[in-house]
Structure formats: structure tokens, C-alpha cells
Amino acid sequence: MIQRIIGAFxxxxxxxxxxxxxxxxxxxxxxxxxxxxxxxxxVWYQQYQQAHHGEVxxxxxxxxxxxxxVTPGQSLDLAFDTTKSRRYLALTLSLVSTRSDDAVCQxxxxxxxxxxSGAEPSTSLHHNESAYLRLPGGTPGPFRVTLSGxxxxxxxxxxxxxxxxxxxxxxx
Numbered sequence: 046m047i048q049r050i051i052g053a054f055x056x057x058x059x060x061x062x063x064x065x066x067x068x069x070x071x072x073x074x075x076x077x078x079x080x081x082x083x084x085x086x087x088v089w090y091q092q093y094q095q096a097h098h099g100e101v102x103x104x105x106x107x108x109x110x111x112x113x114x115v116t117p118g119q120s121l122d123l124a125f126d127t128t129k130s131r132r133y134l135a136l137t138l139s140l141v142s143t144r145s146d147d148a149v150c151q152x153x154x155x156x157x158x159x160x161x162s163g164a165e166p167s168t169s170l171h172h173n174e175s176a177y178l179r180l181p182g183g184t185p186g187p188f189r190v191t192l193s194g195x196x197x198x199x200x201x202x203x204x205x206x207x208x209x210x211x212x213x214x215x216x217x
Contacts, residue, residue: 107125
């Protein structure tokens with residue numbers, strides 16, 4: 046039996062190899078090889094899709110231009126450490142007052158997020174609210190984040206979640 050299998054691959058002509066494999070090997074071995082090739086191809090395709098079109102979590106790679114608190118009207122730049130590119134960034138920001146007893150500031154605070162290039166209009170986010178930001182160039186940022194809210198409020202902004210995706214309705 047091993048001679049039959051080896052005989053299928055000895056000839057240098059590809060057509061003869063395929064014919065010899067089909068003619069000389071048992072059906073169970075042909076089925077086993079076909080299933081193995083299909084399974085391997087499926088696994089490779091899923092890994093390829095995930096690497097090139099799947100979601101990429103960026104939360105740990107967020108960098109602010111200034112880590113300190115901001116007041117309404119002030120802006121900070123936000124960038125991400127990644128070379129991956131997708132069509133959208135799903136972004137969730139935390140806007141927390143620096144005074145723990147000040148719930149009014151947090152309630153009225155919003156952050157306008159826009160690409161620093163100005164290629165897309167800004168998107169407003171409240172505390173822990175998510176939005177999908179379109180990325181015309183594919184890479185995320187840099188972004189300009191401008192705080193608005195009540196006068197006298199001082200807020201700390203942080204990235205709660207950031208995910209690159211090709212679908213604006215992806216779940217994460």
C-alpha cells in the first residue's frame with residue numbers, strides 16, 4: 046500500500062500524479078486527504094480574515110497629549126499605537142469630574158471627537174457612550190477631543206474601549 050501512495054508522487058508530471066493518486070489509492074485515503082485539505086484551508090482562511098479584517102482592540106495603546114484634567118473648551122489630542130488599519134474606530138470615552146461630589150459636571154459634559162486632519166465631522170460623546178468614527182485613511186487618528194460642559198467643571202477624560210473594525214455595527 047505504501048508503494049501505491051509513493052507511486053502517486055514519483056512521476057514529475059502533475060496530471061499523472063493526480064491520476065495515479067486517484068487510481069492507485071484506496072477511497073478512504075482519498076477522502077481523508079480531501080477532508081484534511083478542506084479543513085486546513087478553512088482554518089487558514091479564518092486566520093487570514095481575523096488578521097486582515099477582524100476587530101483589533103486598541104484600548105491599551107491609547108495616548109493622550111496631556112494626561113491632566115481639562116475644562117470646557119479645552120482640547121486634547123488622542124493617538125493610538127498601532128499599524129493596523131480598518132474602516133471604523135468604535136470608541137468609548139470616560140468623562141469623570143475631578144471633584145467626586147460633582148455629578149452635575151459629569152451629567153452635562155460631552156466630548157467632541159474629530160480627526161485632526163478635519164477629514165470627517167466631529168462626533169459628540171457623553172460619559173461611557175460609544176460611537177463609530179469613520180477612518181478615511183484606514184489608520185486611527187490622531188484625534189482632537191474637545192470637552193464641553195458647564196463653566197467651572199474640571200474633567201478627566203479616558204479611553205474605556207477602542208476597537209478597530211470594518212463594520213460600523215460590530216459588537217464588542
